[in-house]
Amino acid sequence: MKRRKVGNLLGLAVLSAVVERPMHPYEMAAVLKQRGKDADLPIKWGSLYTVVANLEKHGFLEAVESVRDGGRPERTVYRITPAGHAEMEDWVGELVGTLDREPPRFKAGLSLMGVLGPDQTVSLLRQRAQDLEERAAEQRASLEQLRAVLPRVFLVEVEYDLAMTEAEARWVRGFLEELTSGTVPGVDAWRRWYETGEFPDDLGEFVEK
Structure with a gap:
């Protein structure tokens, strides 16, 4: 398996969500849970903000705006970058086409x-x-x-x-x-x-x- 800049599979799930439209992390989590991705991937929700920050750090996501909903703190909205889109496709292609060597x-x-x-x-x-x-x-x-x-x-x-x-x-x-x-x-x-x-x-x- 290829060594990735962001190796947490939650990162791949995030990219698969924001490829549709820009989202803030809370919305990303809601979309992924609604689609049952926590049953398909080893997701630890407590690391979501860290994963999003790492995706931004390595150029896979970029912040586009900050929004405030009522009295809640500001939320940063992210969109996928061309590099993020390429990383997502390469990652999914590896998962589909490469045998996993880790024994169950x-x-x-x-x-x-x-x-x-x-x-x-x-x-x-x-x-x-x-x-x-x-x-x-x-x-x-x-x-x-x-x-x-x-x-x-x-x-x-x-x-x-x-x-x-x-x-x-x-x-x-x-x-x-x-x-x-x-x-x-x-x-x-x-x-x-x-x-x-x-x-x-x-x-x-x-x-x-």
């Missing part, structure tokens, strides 16, 4: 699940499978509601989330079936190691394979 948390857990023991692993995976199916049901319902008001081109990230949830749920259910039916090699040795603390030869042979 679930993969990290799977790589170390041996420390839990098979019975605890089965219990946790059953809970995960149930949670995934509940999440998928919520995502389907949300997608159906959104389809009534938005064209598909604005819903592809919702479709993607649903597809990934369903795929993970299928994988977890399949792996659970293998664990509980005894078709995964080495489970008995894994259990003995977890219960006794002694690393058995058959588990060692399984790991080497």
